[in-house]
Amino acid sequence: MTASTATLAETAKPRDNKRPQVLDSAARYFREQGYAASSMRDIAAAAGMKAGSMYYYFASKEELLVAVHEEGIRRITKAVNAALAGPAGPWERLEAAMSAHLASLLDGGDYAQVVTRELPRDDGPARRRLIGMRDDYETIFRGLVDALPLPPETSRRHLRLMLFGAMNWTQHWYRPAGDTPEAIARAFVSVLRKGDQP
């Protein structure tokens, strides 16, 4: 607060804040082992500290999960919005957004993958807030699908739900040696676009 001499982006002493490392470690474990199977000890060890020390940054394991979720949604939202700055055509915009979503999910996307897979089980305020954030994100795609030139009888809701399913399911079959996220997005759009536009 009174940091008249502090450098930018540092609200506290620079040397102590290992919060990002803790969060990275948690994201990696939650993705690889699942939330329930990840222990605070393991997460702490990978972040270079002991389990007890993590409670300085996060009051509980669930709070750690919530923080990973928030960061994941923040990152993927940012990536998709950045990708939408360029293209103008409705199909091109959809493909760009899908490409960014897939890249976030598939290329080292510990955070994003946790978002699609682990949600706090009990119906507390934490769970509801995360669902709200996820819904906000999905609103972007609602707009993109609504902008597509489609036959009037097409259910845009089902098309959007298909897209999310197709995208988030890629985690189960994606291999780094195979298609890139961009290629997958292109292929998905091409399947849908069939007769519509040259």
Add this chain to the structure above:
Amino acid sequence: MTASTATLAETAKPRDNKRPQVLDSAARYFREQGYAASSMRDIAAAAGMKAGSMYYYFASKEELLVAVHEEGIRRITKAVNAALAGPAGPWERLEAAMSAHLASLLDGGDYAQVVTRELPRDDGPARRRLIGMRDDYETIFRGLVDALPLPPETSRRHLRLMLFGAMNWTQHWYRPAGDTPEAIARAFVSVLRKGDQP
């Protein structure tokens, strides 16, 4: 073995075998709470016994998961094959198979939902066998997609992967009060079929 007087479908004494109840209970818990968060005590209680007694039927918790998987794949394969007995057109056959898959997944489908969500984490023989069974099942859809009349440039592989993603993602948004599994299958096919055939 020497059961010359035993009735059909009973290899042992009829009154003792509570294995199906145990399996049902495990499937329900694995679906509702996830594998890691389900305790042998809870599963046993819902099956009307104590935790120790379950080890008479299954040697470990993981063996219970494998058995639920096998039963789940068996059921959904049977349902899809039955649905394919009727229709003849390629799109009609795909829609029938999707409808059966979705019904298995969404209508009280504890077993099927576990198949799509929980896999043994460590790379043992159990995990590999389950993946093999799942791949065999997916072969059915490979044939159905290959039979579709599509523009030559369409990637049938990506179309098939889209379908599985779209179908298995329905668990996350399906509500019993909304669309039926049949209606969802119809809507998905209609999105894909667009200009192709009247």
Add this chain to the structure above:
DNA sequence: GTCTATAGCAAGATAGAC
């Protein structure tokens, strides 16, 4: 901020009586 130590509890699995 990070440590050690530990409280307090729940888990999977086993042994042996019945």
Add this chain to the structure above:
DNA sequence: GTCTATCTTGCTATAGAC
């Protein structure tokens, strides 16, 4: 077949020294 009792292990979280 099912029970009770228990072993062993691992977990989250806290307390207090440094």
